[in-house]
Amino acid sequence: MKLGEGVEAAIHCAAMLAGVEGEATLSGAAMAEAFGLSPSYLLKHLNMLSAARILESVSGPAGGYRLARSAERITLLDIVLAVEGREPAFRCGEIRQRGPAKLDASAYVKPCGINAAMLKAERAYRTALAEAKLSDIVSDFMSDADPRSVAASCAFVARHQRPQKSSSTKQA
Amino acid sequence: MKLGEGVEAAIHCAAMLAGVEGEATLSGAAMAEAFGLSPSYLLKHLNMLSAARILESVSGPAGGYRLARSAERITLLDIVLAVEGREPAFRCGEIRQRGPAKLDASAYVKPCGINAAMLKAERAYRTALAEAKLSDIVSDFMSDADPRSVAASCAFVARHQRPQKSSSTKQA
DNA sequence: TTATCGTGGATATTTATTATCCGCAATAGG
DNA sequence: CCTATTGCGGATAATAAATATCCACGATAA
Secondary structure, three states: OEOOHHHHHHHHHHHHHOOOOOOOEEOHHHHHHHHOOOHHHHHHHHHHHHHOOOEEEEOOOOOEEEEOOOHHHOEHHHHHHHHHOOOOOOOOOOHHHOOOOOOOHHHHOOOOHHHHHHHHHHHHHHHHHHOOEHHHHHHHHHHHOOHHHHHHHHHHHHHHOEOOOOOOOOOO | OEOOHHHHHHHHHHHHHOOOOOOOEEOHHHHHHHHOOOHHHHHHHHHHHHHOOOEEEEOOOOOEEEEOOOHHHOEHHHHHHHHHOOOOOOOOOOHHHOOOOOOOHHHHOOOOHHHHHHHHHHHHHHHHHHOOEHHHHHHHHHHHOOHHHHHHHHHHHHHHOEOOOOOOOOOO
16 A cells, blocks of 8 residues: 655645745645755646646736635545545455355455455545545644744745736735 | 555455364465465465464475464454554654754754644554454354355355364364 | 375465656746 | 747557576485
8 A cells, every 4th residue: 555656746746835924826846846846747647636726727927726625624635635546555456256156246246345345444544534624734843843843844835836917916 | 645455355364264164274375366366476465464463384295374363363454454564654753853954953853743632543543453353253244144145155255275283272 | 105285495476566768748947 | 929848648668577487306204
């Protein structure tokens, strides 16, 4: 059982995007630079997030990404499912009916108990992820992390965020 | 996030081994046949299970595998960890400190909040798996599954199990 | 002694992940 | 209108991991 590295990147990017002001955006290249990731591959994951309506993207110069809704309404589950896909980790191959002494298909209408137990555990996992809001991640970071790290992160966002033309909110 | 197919095979084999009498064993080849799996690869997984002391193995003719302890003291978590390894699915690459504006290492002594949230969810997953005993899987199968399937499964075990020479328990 | 079985290593084969590149549409600014 | 920048999508390569097979070996029951 393994999660792709893209999940870590996606969550960090989403958390960083939670710090941009109003309708401003951050370009994918800027975020790739911030985390030392390959830009072209990070774009793939950011694209997944916008396909899942977690991020919004703006084309053209001054374009980039921003959160599609408030950080309070984005959970880690949203992000993990968007990047890793929605299929469960355990996939029942129904090997119980692959032996040589096959029974009639009607003997296997009831779902496999092993599959049920595995999926139940996965539901617990997803429930825990669904309880972790992006806003919690951000506020915990703001209050608990090293002040230098917080300051550097805020400075990076302030330096790279790009205000939109028809935006009513302005930066200092 | 994906679990290998070996997990399904391992759990089904363990459940089947819960049905053997006393110190009798089932050969890996027999179980591979029962589930339509490649024998040589299934042996790898069974080997993992015996390395983890979940199964015991007996060499020689009349050899094979049996549970190393009662099915009540074997959980799905035991099996999943034995087959998939004990490392968590989410591995924090510390990308927060890989950007161009690196701070001193002392700014990153506090653990990453994202990592903490992901690991917390994984703990929920493992807790749920730890609550699923192999004996529950077996008894649910016995009571809920199609009677033809139960009968076929018991018949298979009865036909292939091999009593050990110095065993005090005998089969009918 | 022989045939059967598990163990461990070496090694293909297949599949998934990671990463890069290029043409395209969108768009802000001149 | 023109150009430069950005995200999007597809094609493709490089890398890693899971899956599968084979063989030599030690153990052991008959």
